[in-house]
Amino acid sequence: MTLSLDIPRLETDRLILRGPEAADFDPLCAFLMDPVRSAGFGTEKTRSDAWRWFAVNIGHWALHGYGYFTIEMKDTGEAAGISGIWNPEGWPEPEVGWVVFDRYEGLGIAHEAATCARDWAYTTLGFTTLTSNIVPGNTRSVALAERMGAWFERSYDNVHMGAEMLYRHPGPDSLAEGAA
Amino acid sequence: MSFALHIPQLETERLILRGYDPARDFDRLADFFTSEGSRFFLGPADRYGAWRLACCFVGHWVERGYGLFAIEEKSTGDFTGMVGPWAAETWPEPELAYLLMEDKGGRGYATEAALCARNYIYYDLGWATVASAIEPENTGSIKVAERLGATLDYEHPLPNGGIIHYYRHPGPEALQ
Numbered sequence: 001m002t003l004s005l006d007i008p009r010l011e012t013d014r015l016i017l018r019g020p021e022a023a024d025f026d027p028l029c030a031f032l033m034d035p036v037r038s039a040g041f042g043t044e045k046t047r048s049d050a051w052r053w054f055a056v057n058i059g060h061w062a063l064h065g066y067g068y069f070t071i072e073m074k075d076t077g078e079a080a081g082i083s084g085i086w087n088p089e090g091w092p093e094p095e096v097g098w099v100v101f102d103r104y105e106g107l108g109i110a111h112e113a114a115t116c117a118r119d120w121a122y123t124t125l126g127f128t129t130l131t132s133n134i135v136p137g138n139t140r141s142v143a144l145a146e147r148m149g150a151w152f153e154r155s156y157d158n159v160h161m162g163a164e165m166l167y168r169h170p171g172p173d174s175l176a177e178g179a180a
Numbered sequence: 181m182s183f184a185l186h187i188p189q190l191e192t193e194r195l196i197l198r199g200y201d202p203a204r205d206f207d208r209l210a211d212f213f214t215s216e217g218s219r220f221f222l223g224p225a226d227r228y229g230a231w232r233l234a235c236c237f238v239g240h241w242v243e244r245g246y247g248l249f250a251i252e253e254k255s256t257g258d259f260t261g262m263v264g265p266w267a268a269e270t271w272p273e274p275e276l277a278y279l280l281m282e283d284k285g286g287r288g289y290a291t292e293a294a295l296c297a298r299n300y301i302y303y304d305l306g307w308a309t310v311a312s313a314i315e316p317e318n319t320g321s322i323k324v325a326e327r328l329g330a331t332l333d334y335e336h337p338l339p340n341g342g343i344i345h346y347y348r349h350p351g352p353e354a355l356q
Contacts, residue, residue: 001199003241005183019181022243046339051269052232058242059235063202089210089231159228 005062010069010120012112017069017083017120019061024070024079025054031081031101040138041099042160060086066125068097071113073104080104083113085121085130090159092166095131096121098144110144118148122172130169135161142167149175185241188304190249192296195289197249197263200237205250208259208281209234217282220318237262246305248277251293253284260284263293265301265310272336275313276301276349278324290324298328302352311346322347329355 007019020028031037032044032053044050061067068084081100087093098114100107121127132150134141142165150167158164170178187199213223213230222233241247248264261281267274278294294312301307311333314321325347333348 001187001189001201003185003187003199003238005181005242007181009181019183021181046270048268048270048339052236055239055243056232056235057239059238059240062238062242063235088228089206090226090228159226 003062005058006065007061007067007069008120008124010116011074012116014074015080015109015113015116016072016074017113017116018072020054020057020068020070020082025051027079027101028054028082031099034102037102038099040135040141041097057082060088066094066121069113069117071100071109080109081113083110083117085117085125085127088160091133092156093129093131094121094127095133096169097132098141111147114144115148118169119175122175127172129171132167132169133158133161133164134167135164145169149178183242185245187241187249188300190296190300192292194254194287195260195293195296196252196254197293197296197300198252199241200234200248200250200262202234205259206231206234209262212279212281215282218279220315220321221279240266246301249293249297251280251289253289258284260289261293263290263297265297265305265307271313272346273311274307275346276310277312278321285320290321291327294324294328298349302355309348309351311348313344313346316343316345325349 010017029050032050035043044053057068066085068082070079071081073080083098086095086097096118098110100110132145145167149170153166153168155165190197210227210230212218213225218224237248244267246265248262251260253260261279263278266277276298278290280290301310312325330347330349333346335343335345337343
């Protein structure tokens with residue numbers, strides 16, 4: 001069998017969203033092993049576990065045709081976070097997710113990246129709806145979801161994260177109307 | 181980024197070693213990883229954890245250019261286990277890993293599959309040496325390693341406080 005990956009390179013004003021590369025692992029690992037910063041995402045205890053998550057994401061791309069992009073800063077080339085579409089076994093439905101690494105908070109990067117990833121899922125993958133699962137208390141992510149036009153739909157028990165709030169994003173049709 | 185990697189299909193007398201196929205393999209893989217039988221193989225986990233491992237197996241091929249094959253039983257087409265070269269980040273060296281579904285034990289399948297994967301490691305990947313990392317209590321896997329001519333080489337401490345034993349396989353020259 002042939003294992004193929006075809007990860008596009010997307011651009012926004014300040015960012016490039018691209019496939020994960022080996023050099024992205026160190027900043028991602030620092031984030032995943034930081035229990036405070038990764039609390040809303042899922043913390044990995046060891047570098048070995050964090051590498052496994054890195055490989056999981058690549059496998060997710062290969063098996064689903066989508067996954068988390070690396071967010072690269074156009075001006076410096078540095079990895080600033082990850083954003084993309086995520087759909088593990090047991091998830092209620094595919095979600096758009098975002099993470100911004102230390103030093104890149106407060107710059108609107110997550111909003112710019114997640115909006116780009118959502119547009120790509122609607123226009124290229126043909127998704128008609130998307131959610132974001134947010135751990136209660138993660139007010140920054142709630143604020144971002146709301147800024148993207150998403151609304152709280154229900155609470156549920158996530159197989160990995162426990163209690164989570166499911167936010168529903170506006171679909172492609174209503175976003176197109178809004179833009180018109 | 182575009183990437184394509186051919187995963188070869190290998191054959192033994194009773195088994196096929198091929199790329200992981202979630203549609204055919206995931207349910208049985210998940211049954212294994214949610215059972216106590218997976219305690220020496222990163223388990224037990226829930227179905228989400230099993231899915232993560234399956235994705236990780238696939239991502240490993242992309243990152244390393246090699247990885248675990250799914251083992252299929254020729255006579256039934258059943259997913260029977262995973263076998264192949266594996267290089268986890270931070271572990272001392274790449275290894276020949278093998279795991280067998282519990283309902284396919286006792287038939288010499290693990291030995292047959294691991295022998296085939298070891299030949300692939302030596303003659304296709306060109307490695308000069310390989311070991312298998314086995315927990316000291318995992319007597320089933322130790323027996324397979326010994327049947328393959330591997331011997332205890334060294335022990336390595338695990339982050340969780342345990343230890344793992346590296347069984348060194350005979351090298352390609354010794355097998356000639």
